[in-house]
Amino acid sequence: MMNNTDQDHVNNLSNLLGLYKAEWLSGKLFDLFTEPGYFSELKTSRPCVLIGGRGTGKTTVLQGLSYQGQFAFAHGNKDVIDQWKFFGLYHRVNTNRVTAFRGPELSEDRWRAYFAHYVNLLFSSQLMEFASWYELQTGRTLAVSSAALDGFRATLGLKSEDSLADLAHELRLLTLRFEASINSIVDAPTQSLSMQGAPVDALAQALLSAPELQGRQFFFLIDEFENFEDYQQRVLNTIIKHAPASYTFKIGVRELGWRERATLNANEQLTSPADYARISIAERLDDARFKVFAEHVLTARFGNAGGGSTPADLPVGELLPRLSESDEAELLIERGEAAKIKAKIEAAASPDMREAAAGLPVAVQYFLCYWSDSHPDTDLADELQLWLKGNTAAKARFDNHFYASLFAIRRGKRGIRKYYCGWDVFLSLCEGNIRYLLELVHSALLMHVEAGRDASVPIAPETQTLAAQAVGRKNLSELEGLSVDGARLTRLLLSVGRVFGVLAASPAGHTPEANQFHLREDVIQDDTDQRANELLKHAVMHLALVRYAGSKLLDERDTRAYDYMIHPIFAPFFVFSHRKKRKIHLSSSQLLDLVERPRAGIDAILKSNNRGDEESLPDQLELFGEFYA
């Protein structure tokens, strides 16, 4: 049972690491901000599109570019405002707002006009809010001439002649009236609407004509761009393409969430680098950079800790010790099993080799038995002889297949079947996703402290593994709520996870570490391919799967040009290799079967890979027994 001090520890850790969503951090967001390597690229005066999965830090970065963020970084020093080259206006696309602009009552053309008007009101309000904030912070009144504002007034039919504050108030009333007209769109379809972009152009230009703001630029920081309807993305694309120098856009979007690249002119596409700078977080944060970034993020969090012993007392690599493959094999092999292996080795070894054979590490003894058992063309005596003679091919076999063989040691047994531990392994499980990393470290530390251990003592491999399984399970259970296709994605993940779990548990005589798939190019007449492609897109967008560019990549929206893998965060839960390795081939219909007829779909794929699913589920999967039945 935990005492008060332990409970304080748990609370402290949760405050340090448990707040892994940007929206949970509120005031702490900017205190804990860690600048990623690509941050400066976002500060250029041209449009940028920041592409990354859920939890890769897009929101944090975009909020960091906002004027509120920049002000917080300066610790409220008002003098810095005059040095800023841009003023970032953050906006998260709210589904509950933008879906108001659809429905059978109007044609898409009419909705487009209403939506463009909404965007005008929204961006204009943001500019007004900034002006108000600027005046409040600096104590200066922005000297925007009435003549400069005439154009803006004209675009929206505003009447206020006085201060910016009066104009802002009138703008708010206009928005409320517009809201009422949207709610009775059938009655009042003739609402006077502003021309796309015109009020924003006019107001941005008017504000920047004030001597205090001259030479600067506004950044509209649009987060969760994927929430826009398709036609709405085209409207925004048009505004981005034709934005004047007074403002530009920094877009945050999930992979595959930017569905429309055309502007309202179907022949006009937004292309990189001509129209925007494309910044893919996954590409920018390669393994080495992600490691550095992750260490900075954790250091910032640990540094914010209160009193008492904290994980900050230990480098993170030491806090999360790894297991060598040999050590892991020794942990996985039970005492009884080790004795059986030993006996087999002794029986197979010729008298002159017996002593040397008995002295081999258990891991090597196990592997030689494993290999000879699964290859009829050899036997244990031969394998022993080759190994003890230092045969190069035998060593290469060990190097190539030993890791895969670890998954077979505790096949079908209770308890941990494979360890996932070590800082580098945790980093690999995250695949560049900083939220997952915080979840993993948080979960491991919580389990460690709850077991009565000190936060500054290394976390045991077993605890790390159980924590990694728990994080996988948590994200699996969250998947259903992430999107309208959540239930299908959950079934897909459960099915594909089981397929690769079974493949991993019986590696002998098969391609080792097969944990990816590629969609076969079968010619099918019905809509099977299309449905499979849609499923894959959603799975990637919501991080059930990750994808890697194949050799013939033409277009990033071409699903068949990629190899797919279950996101490695789920590897400990389903027990397969988190390392990007070898692939199997699936057809579109096989993929859909995994969702629509899971049991039959799993069996068919296993059969085509010469396996069956007779063994028991890992402990952590037993709750899902009904699904697999």
Add this chain to the structure above:
Amino acid sequence: MRDIRREPILTDTYETVAQFLPAEGSAYIYRVSGENRSSHTSQWRSQCRNVQFIEIESETPAGFRVKGDDRDYFLRGAASLLTLMQPLGAGRVVYIDITGLSHPTWAAIVRGAVASRVELRVVYVEPNRYTRSGAPLEGQIYDLSSRIAGIAPMPGFATITDTDDSLFVPLLGFEGARFRHVIEHVQPTQGGVVPIIGLPGFKPWYVFETYIGNRTALTETDAWQRVMYAPANCPFSCFYLLRRLAEMNPMALLKVAMIGTKPHALGAVMFALTSSDRIELIYDNPIRKDGRTDGSDRLLVYHVGAITSGSAPANSNNTN
């Protein structure tokens, strides 16, 4: 201290549907859906005197059609809804039976009824039981929705003005996946979630199943520490709770997710009709499974007009 005189529960409770009869001279709007409890009108209709029945025979996301009437009624058309309500006559008792209607439809009709100044009463029949799900995932104990169409405002209740300060108030049901879905879209701050759970539930044990279904999300958001309760079948209690939350958070917009019982959703709609600038309704548009419930239990008549028109009817037969 709460002044409960300001919070009357204006509900008539009938232990079985057979005990209920609409008032003479009233109008009764209803729909028979795939749930058998929605067909309860057939049990007492023949005994009614001078009651005008208006049966909605089909619903779409944007409107509905009435049996024997070839017009389309639009949810986003105040004038369209008035053509349905006004002929009934101001002051006439109008029952809207929400049991078989989808949220967007009944909410729009309630709005139309309030605008038409009829004496509005809302009828709801509790299900005898919900269908249990064989689904293995936490949050899917009950098999109520085949899927969700996604977050989109109910027609006529859209909010497009942005606010800095908000309080997320999910009206919780059994389906934790729906709770997680709205969290994903609303993205509330840590500490900015106040769930409302139906207590007592339609059945005594439902409160526990609500906790089981929503456990993960309640834990992750720490919202379990701020849960508030309102009887699952009482829109008035939910309405007053929302009003108190609005009073306690004068600068915040209440973002109310209607993922629980229909009576709670009715409470939220009542609050939206009386304080539209304080609330944003959030709805995930579930696609209901036919046969999601079985049997019918109590029938409740809510004198909603007393709240939405600002005065309680003198002859209300209060049960509390």
